[in-house]
Amino acid sequence: MTLQEWESLCDGCGRCCLLKLEDEDSGEIHYTDIGCTLLDAGTCRCRDYARRQRKVPDCVRLTPEAVRSLPWLPPTCGYRLVRDGHDLPWWHPLVSGTRATVHEAGISVRGRVSGTEEEFETEELPDRIVDWPGRDPEAGDTESRDRDPQSGR
Numbered sequence: 001m002t003l004q005e006w007e008s009l010c011d012g013c014g015r016c017c018l019l020k021l022e023d024e025d026s027g028e029i030h031y032t033d034i035g036c037t038l039l040d041a042g043t044c045r046c047r048d049y050a051r052r053q054r055k056v057p058d059c060v061r062l063t064p065e066a067v068r069s070l071p072w073l074p075p076t077c078g079y080r081l082v083r084d085g086h087d088l089p090w091w092h093p094l095v096s097g098t099r100a101t102v103h104e105a106g107i108s109v110r111g112r113v114s115g116t117e118e119e120f121e122t123e124e125l126p127d128r129i130v131d132w133p134g135r136d137p138e139a140g141d142t143e144s145r146d147r148d149p150q151s152g153r
Contacts, residue, residue, distance in 0.1 A: 006064070009078035011092050011102045014044030014109035015133045016062070019117055020072050021125055029072040031133035032125055033114045041113035044103070075136040076107050089138065106137055 017039040021030045038047045038056055046052050052059045060066060062079055073080040078088055088095050091105035102108045114120075114128060 001064075008094055009082060009088075010062070011076070011078050011107065012044050012099055013074070013076060013102050013107045014039055014041070014113075015074040015107075016060075016072075016077065017044075017046065018109065018113070018133055019125065019128075021129065027071075029134075030129045031072075031074075031131070032128040033112055033130045034120055034125070034128050035109070035113045035116050037116050037118055039109075039113065039116065041109060044108045044110055074133050075139060109133070 014035070015031070017036045019032045019034045019036065021032065022028070023030065035041055036046075036056060036059070038052055038059075039045075040047050048055055053061060060070070062070075067073065067079045067083050076089070078092055078094070081088060089105075090096060091101040091107060093099045093102065103110050112130075112132070120128065
């Protein structure tokens with residue numbers, strides 16, 4: 001897979017750009033509704049993708065190697081789906097042909113981000129935990145994940 005092909009697996013949902021908290025005892029990952037400083041909550045894209053790791057040193061570069069071991073990738077993530085041997089869903093831009101479907105399907109963070117990390121104090125983070133980024137709204141079963149609700153397929 002070329003770098004361009006690999007990068008195209010990103011559906012542009014922005015879920016991986018939400019701050020996450022890890023329970024020290026259980027290792028469980030909890031998503032918050034707080035975006036990274038570079039997350040544009042309207043487009044669900046990075047404001048400075050090319051220089052993101054210089055500006056946000058703990059930004060994780062999603063390489064094939066990293067994707068194999070990251071426990072926090074959302075269940076809807078194209079990288080995770082490919083890693084786990086699943087097809088991309090109907091709303092993924094590579095399937096639908098448009099970036100709009102990730103928003104239309106309710107997968108993206110658009111309208112759900114309360115602010116960026118600069119707007120919250122560390123002690124506020126536990127109060128910002130949300131469960132929707134860790135869920136697939138269509139995943140009643142593997143068939144529903146791949147079904148286009150408009151066509152029923």
